[in-house]
Amino acid sequence: MEERWILLGLYEMEGIGKKSISKLIEGGHLLQEMFLYDEGDWIAAGMRRDQAARLAKCFDVNWVESRRQHVYDRGIEVITYLDSNYPILMKETPQPPWIMYARGDIQLLHQPSIAMVGTRMPTVYGRKVAEKLAEQLSQAGLTVVSGLARGIDRVCHESVLRANGKTIAVFGTGIDCCVYPPENRGLAEQIAEKGLLLSEYPLGTKARQGLFPERNRIIAGLTLGTLVVEADVRSGSLITADAALEAGRDVFAVPGPITSPKSRGAHNLIRQGAKMVTCADDLLEEYRLDLQNVEQLPYNRERSPEKLDLAERSWFPKVERTADENRVIVLLEQEELTVDQLIDRLGWDFGHLHSVLLSLIIKKQIRQLPGTKYARV
CATH class of the missing domain: 1.10.10.10 (Winged helix-like DNA-binding domain superfamily/Winged helix DNA-binding domain)
Structure with missing residues (x-):
C-alpha cells in the first residue's frame, strides 16, 4: 500500500492529531511498519495509552482503505506531505499540513498567488477597495487566496470570479458539506468549479473555536504575500499577517480613513514596516519580473528560498x-x-x-x- 494512503489513514484516526504524527515521523517510525505495531509498540513510539489502544485495535489495511474510499467516493482529491505535487511554498512554512483535501483545480497550488484578507464587517470603502484590488491582481496573473469568510474574504472571491480570474478558498472546516458561514455555500460551489477549495481538516469536520485561526497559516503559507485590506486591531486578519511573517513572506496593507476603527490594524502594520498598497501596482511591482517568468518563481525552484543566496531571492524587495x-x-x-x-x-x-x-x-x-x-x- 502506498505510504500516502497510510498517512491519510493515520491522520483520520480519532484522537491522532498533527503533533502525534510529527512525533512518529520525526522519531523515525516507518509508515509501512505501523500495521505491525501492537499497543506496546505504539506506547514506545510516544503515543498515550488511549491512543495506543485505539491504534492497536483499529489501524490496519482495512481502515486505511476505508478512508481512501471515503474521500474518493466524494470526489475529493488528497494531497499529502509525501506527494511530489505538494506546494513548495507550503512545505517551507513552520507548520505545513500533513494532509490537504481539495476540490477543483489543484494546479492553482503551483501558480503565483497572493492572500487577501480583512474584516468580516467591512465599510463601504473596504468593500470597494477589496473588489477593485482583487480584480486587478487576478487580471495581472495572480491567484487570489482567501478564507471564504463573511466580509472582505467573500468580496475578494466574488470579484475574482466576475473577472474570470482564479481563486482559492481555504476552509476552517471540512470541504464536503460544512461550508461556514452557511450563506457562502453557493459561492463555494462556484469556486469549486472555477478555482479550488482546500482544507487540512477531514471531511465532515464542523466549525468550532480554534480551527479558523489555525487555517490562516495555510492562507499565508500558500502565497507570495498577504494583503490586509481592512482590519481592526483585534481582527483575525492580523493572525494571517503574523503567519506570513513567520513563513518569511511579504505583508502588505491598505490604508484607510484615520477616523475608521476598521483601519487601525492595517495602519499598525504599515507603521511597523508593511508595504502600503493604494493600487494594485504597489503590490505587483514586487513580483512583476517573476510573473513574467513563472519558471523563476519560488513555486518552481528546485531549491528553497532559505537555501538561496540573498542575491538570488529576486522576489523579495530591497x-x-x-x-x-x-x-x-x-x-x-x-x-x-x-x-x-x-x-x-x-x-x-x-x-x-x-x-x-x-x-x-x-x-x-x-x-x-x-x-x-x-x-x-
Whole structure:
C-alpha cells in the first residue's frame, strides 16, 4: 500500500492529531511498519495509552482503505506531505499540513498567488477597495487566496470570479458539506468549479473555536504575500499577517480613513514596516519580473528560498534599515539571541525592541526561532 494512503489513514484516526504524527515521523517510525505495531509498540513510539489502544485495535489495511474510499467516493482529491505535487511554498512554512483535501483545480497550488484578507464587517470603502484590488491582481496573473469568510474574504472571491480570474478558498472546516458561514455555500460551489477549495481538516469536520485561526497559516503559507485590506486591531486578519511573517513572506496593507476603527490594524502594520498598497501596482511591482517568468518563481525552484543566496531571492524587495535596526542586525549576524539577551546588550526597553524586531521580520532581515530566539536571515 502506498505510504500516502497510510498517512491519510493515520491522520483520520480519532484522537491522532498533527503533533502525534510529527512525533512518529520525526522519531523515525516507518509508515509501512505501523500495521505491525501492537499497543506496546505504539506506547514506545510516544503515543498515550488511549491512543495506543485505539491504534492497536483499529489501524490496519482495512481502515486505511476505508478512508481512501471515503474521500474518493466524494470526489475529493488528497494531497499529502509525501506527494511530489505538494506546494513548495507550503512545505517551507513552520507548520505545513500533513494532509490537504481539495476540490477543483489543484494546479492553482503551483501558480503565483497572493492572500487577501480583512474584516468580516467591512465599510463601504473596504468593500470597494477589496473588489477593485482583487480584480486587478487576478487580471495581472495572480491567484487570489482567501478564507471564504463573511466580509472582505467573500468580496475578494466574488470579484475574482466576475473577472474570470482564479481563486482559492481555504476552509476552517471540512470541504464536503460544512461550508461556514452557511450563506457562502453557493459561492463555494462556484469556486469549486472555477478555482479550488482546500482544507487540512477531514471531511465532515464542523466549525468550532480554534480551527479558523489555525487555517490562516495555510492562507499565508500558500502565497507570495498577504494583503490586509481592512482590519481592526483585534481582527483575525492580523493572525494571517503574523503567519506570513513567520513563513518569511511579504505583508502588505491598505490604508484607510484615520477616523475608521476598521483601519487601525492595517495602519499598525504599515507603521511597523508593511508595504502600503493604494493600487494594485504597489503590490505587483514586487513580483512583476517573476510573473513574467513563472519558471523563476519560488513555486518552481528546485531549491528553497532559505537555501538561496540573498542575491538570488529576486522576489523579495530591497529594503532600507534604520540605525536601530542595523544595531540589531550586527548582533544577530554574530549569533542567535533571545529577547532578554538583546535587551541586556542594547539597553532598550521591551516595547522599543519588540517594535524593531517586528519591523525587521516584516522586512525579512531576521527570523524568529522557537524559544523567543531571533536569527539573521
